[in-house]
Amino acid sequence: MPPVDSKTIRIGLLGCxxxxxxxxxxxxxxxDEIATRTGVRLEITRVAVRSLSKDRQVAVDPELLTTDGLxxxxxxxxxxxxxxxxxxxxxxEFITAALEAGKPVVTGNKELLxxxxxxLAAIAEAHGVDLLFEAAVAGGIPLVRPLRESLxxxxxxRVMGIVNGTTNFILSQMTEHGTGYxxxxxEAQSLGFAERxxxxxxxGFDAAAKAAIIASIAFGARxxxxxxxxxxxxxISGADISFADRMGYxxxxxxxCESFDDGSVAVRVHPAMVPAAHPLAAxxxxxxxVFVEGDAVGDLMFYGRGAGGSPSASAVLxxxxxxxxxxxxxxxxxxxxxxxxRIRSIDEVSSAFYLNLEVADEPGVLAAVAxxxxxxxxxxxxxxxxxxxxxxxxxxxxxxxxxxxxxxRSRS
Amino acid sequence: MPPVDSKTIRIGLLGCxxxxxxxxxxxxxxxDEIATRTGVRLEITRVAVRSLSKDRQVAVDPELLTTDGLxxxxxxxxxxxxxxxxxxxxxxEFITAALEAGKPVVTGNKELLxxxxxxLAAIAEAHGVDLLFEAAVAGGIPLVRPLRESLxxxxxxRVMGIVNGTTNFILSQMTEHGTGYxxxxxEAQSLGFAERxxxxxxxGFDAAAKAAIIASIAFGARxxxxxxxxxxxxxISGADISFADRMGYxxxxxxxCESFDDGSVAVRVHPAMVPAAHPLAAxxxxxxxVFVEGDAVGDLMFYGRGAGGSPSASAVLxxxxxxxxxxxxxxxxxxxxxxxxRIRSIDEVSSAFYLNLEVADEPGVLAAVAxxxxxxxxxxxxxxxxxxxxxxxxxxxxxxxxxxxxxxRSRS
Numbered sequence: 033m034p035p036v037d038s039k040t041i042r043i044g045l046l047g048c049x050x051x052x053x054x055x056x057x058x059x060x061x062x063x064d065e066i067a068t069r070t071g072v073r074l075e076i077t078r079v080a081v082r083s084l085s086k087d088r089q090v091a092v093d094p095e096l097l098t099t100d101g102l103x104x105x106x107x108x109x110x111x112x113x114x115x116x117x118x119x120x121x122x123x124x125e126f127i128t129a130a131l132e133a134g135k136p137v138v139t140g141n142k143e144l145l146x147x148x149x150x151x152l153a154a155i156a157e158a159h160g161v162d163l164l165f166e167a168a169v170a171g172g173i174p175l176v177r178p179l180r181e182s183l184x185x186x187x188x189x190r191v192m193g194i195v196n197g198t199t200n201f202i203l204s205q206m207t208e209h210g211t212g213y214x215x216x217x218x219e220a221q222s223l224g225f226a227e228r229x230x231x232x233x234x235x236g237f238d239a240a241a242k243a244a245i246i247a248s249i250a251f252g253a254r255x256x257x258x259x260x261x262x263x264x265x266x267x268i269s270g271a272d273i274s275f276a277d278r279m280g281y282x283x284x285x286x287x288x289c290e291s292f293d294d295g296s297v298a299v300r301v302h303p304a305m306v307p308a309a310h311p312l313a314a315x316x317x318x319x320x321x322v323f324v325e326g327d328a329v330g331d332l333m334f335y336g337r338g339a340g341g342s343p344s345a346s347a348v349l350x351x352x353x354x355x356x357x358x359x360x361x362x363x364x365x366x367x368x369x370x371x372x373x374r375i376r377s378i379d380e381v382s383s384a385f386y387l388n389l390e391v392a393d394e395p396g397v398l399a400a401v402a403x404x405x406x407x408x409x410x411x412x413x414x415x416x417x418x419x420x421x422x423x424x425x426x427x428x429x430x431x432x433x434x435x436x437x438x439x440x441r442s443r444s
Numbered sequence: 445m446p447p448v449d450s451k452t453i454r455i456g457l458l459g460c461x462x463x464x465x466x467x468x469x470x471x472x473x474x475x476d477e478i479a480t481r482t483g484v485r486l487e488i489t490r491v492a493v494r495s496l497s498k499d500r501q502v503a504v505d506p507e508l509l510t511t512d513g514l515x516x517x518x519x520x521x522x523x524x525x526x527x528x529x530x531x532x533x534x535x536x537e538f539i540t541a542a543l544e545a546g547k548p549v550v551t552g553n554k555e556l557l558x559x560x561x562x563x564l565a566a567i568a569e570a571h572g573v574d575l576l577f578e579a580a581v582a583g584g585i586p587l588v589r590p591l592r593e594s595l596x597x598x599x600x601x602r603v604m605g606i607v608n609g610t611t612n613f614i615l616s617q618m619t620e621h622g623t624g625y626x627x628x629x630x631e632a633q634s635l636g637f638a639e640r641x642x643x644x645x646x647x648g649f650d651a652a653a654k655a656a657i658i659a660s661i662a663f664g665a666r667x668x669x670x671x672x673x674x675x676x677x678x679x680i681s682g683a684d685i686s687f688a689d690r691m692g693y694x695x696x697x698x699x700x701c702e703s704f705d706d707g708s709v710a711v712r713v714h715p716a717m718v719p720a721a722h723p724l725a726a727x728x729x730x731x732x733x734v735f736v737e738g739d740a741v742g743d744l745m746f747y748g749r750g751a752g753g754s755p756s757a758s759a760v761l762x763x764x765x766x767x768x769x770x771x772x773x774x775x776x777x778x779x780x781x782x783x784x785x786r787i788r789s790i791d792e793v794s795s796a797f798y799l800n801l802e803v804a805d806e807p808g809v810l811a812a813v814a815x816x817x818x819x820x821x822x823x824x825x826x827x828x829x830x831x832x833x834x835x836x837x838x839x840x841x842x843x844x845x846x847x848x849x850x851x852x853r854s855r856s
Contacts, residue, residue, distance in 0.1 A: 184478070
């Protein structure tokens with residue numbers, strides 16, 4: 033695609049919810065400064081919405097509005113497309129059409145990227161246009177660009193992220209205020225951090241989609257949401273939280289992406305015991321953070337707001353400016369290749385494990401449990417026990433062991 | 445400059461110390477993977493060193509070595525120059541010559557950038573080539589690229605950084621192990637974290653240079669090292685550390701860059717009381733972190749290794765790949781403009797203050813001190829007092845107040 037001559041880059045916006053509205057406001061507020069700094073003036077020329085009559089937080093010129101996404105994508109007055117409608121279809125159709133027309137696309141759609149990201153990247157590459165998606169992984173936190181650009185020469189062995197603000201808020205409330213799970217969830221819902229149906233967050237689906245995207249970028253590997261083992265936080269009890277504290281840990285829902293010397297990768301989401309002195313342990317409330325372990329660079333962490341209209345709009349705007357500047361230069365960023373690498377199943381991943389057992393409070397029980405660990409070759413790092421009337425609760429942290437699933441508590 | 449046809453980008457390296465040696469090793473180790481991912485093969489074709497006979501950590505083909513930096517810059521077999529010699533001259537001469545010859549430059553030279561960065565940026569812009577310097581600010585932490593690219597559309601109001609690993613190590617030892625200042629400094633020296641003459645680190649000169657660069661990038665303002673007020677940590681006592689702890693703070697040496705609505709900026713380095721729950725408080729040992737407050741994005745933090753051969757080489761390599769890819773495309777990144785903005789003096793900056801006074805332990809002293817605060821319109825937020833035999837130590841934290849310098853302890 034030839035460089036666009038004009039200094040103005042005209043944006044077609046698909047979706048005008050929280051993030052879209054915040055993007056419009058941000059461009060209005062900072063547009064002059066952006067033009068001064070980058071030489072590019074941004075103008076939103078078309079906006080596709082589901083309903084023309086809905087009240088919006090941000091005033092949008094009614095003449096820009098349409099319900100036809102393809103009309104926006106094909107518009108002669110649209111140089112660049114921002115997709116914020118979410119879900120797979122029709123987002124995929126719109127993005128494909130834009131890329132095939134040589135128009136760069138900025139999207140915050142994690143579900144789409146975690147499922148057909150590699151295919152979309154190939155289309156973008158074939159047409160020599162940008163496909164940028166900083167907002168899809170960790171909201172406002174610059175993560176995708178540092179991984180793709182700053183760390184492209186780095187061998188990254190592991191990425192561990194707190195990438196879901198809802199679950200981190202719930203776990204933080206449970207840890208800091210002793211709130212129960214149900215109450216903390218209700219609080220998250222009343223504050224707008226959790227949906228009325230919280231399944232996607234609390235069962236780890238959202239984090240799994242983000243983990244797939246992170247692994248793809250960090251390792252140049254083809255990983256989709258379906259490759260990611262995930263467990264949520266709904267089984268975590270106040271007792272788990274306080275045992276963790278006694279043993280020097282914080283419970284966090286982590287997305288863990290690992291690359292192994294044999295060329296395989298493992299990507300999983302589950303609650304994990306994070307040592308209290310680890311930087312991820314201090315990430316509290318609805319904040320997100322991603323911890324990266326590189327060969328040469330050592331440990332890095334990126335911290336910030338992982339969701340919300342305004343932080344996500346900031347990430348979208350960074351991508352829009354990047355794509356707009358590239359468009360003016362007739363250039364584009366390469367997404368690189370996503371090679372097929374063997375994905376390890378959760379049974380092939382070894383880890384230390386936390387187990388919480390309720391047992392009869394009688395002589396010989398601990399010996400019996402310890403014997404079972406011994407027969408299966410699992411060694412115990414630490415143990416704590418509390419009486420519960422007739423019952424006792426014993427928690428164990430094992431040394432590194434393979435195969436058993438992470439079990440926040442016994443389900444018997 | 446036209447795109448270079450070959451896939452190979454030939455690098456002229458100025459300086460082959462810790463970082464240069466680590467860069468050579470990193471390119472050797474990861475070169476194939478980089479070529480696969482980016483389509484660019486990196487080759488080091490010339491290396492300028494001070495002495496040809498010195499033993500090096502990394503084996504360098506003796507045929508590449510020269511003591512003539514200008515010969516490297518002018519080499520017909522050099523497409524891109526990496527400057528790692530430090531200091532202002534001859535680094536400035538070499539970089540200027542390279543940029544004027546249309547060769548992109550990657551540098552980790554904070555002293556140079558904090559003094560003549562804007563001039564060098566203008567030369568790079570005039571010749572349409574890249575001048576990249578990720579390693580100059582926070583070692584391996586991707587910070588310059590996120591600020592310049594991801595956050596270019598953001599109004600950044602404040603950046604606060606722990607940007608000197610030596611002083612953070614010393615303060616961490618004092619806080620976590622009750623070590624005295626002199627002992628902690630000696631430990632830092634024996635571990636190689638501090639120079640034999642530690643002045644540049646402990647008196648805040650190093651942090652001030654980095655603060656000038658951060659302010660320039662974050663605010664698009666022309667700020668040089670001489671504009672930065674700085675105080676070091678050599679007056680901080682164990683008593684200060686433990687009072688801070690009692691009051692819920694950690695003492696950190698912070699580089700603080702602020703942008704005000706009237707168009708002015710303030711840039712300063714001094715020890716600061718960081719609330720224990722703030723993410724910067726948990727940044728321990730020789731790690732660095734930079735906390736960014738943006739209008740739309742909210743709070744961000746970037747954490748990692750701020751120094752060391754290997755982390756810095758990782759940052760240099762990220763820049764080299766960026767510049768190499770741009771060179772192949774015939775493109776370059778714009779540094780934007782650095783406008784002249786009024787720099788506020790330290791007397792114009794208001795802040796809460798921590799004061800530590802040794803006074804006679806007799807009735808009426810506290811009233812006299814409190815009276816003095818009152819007469820100068822300074823209100824007290826909190827106070828702690830300890831007996832010291834005939835003397836007493838009183839520490840105060842004030843509400844926000846202007847004009848007095850931050851005083852880690854009375855010097856009377």
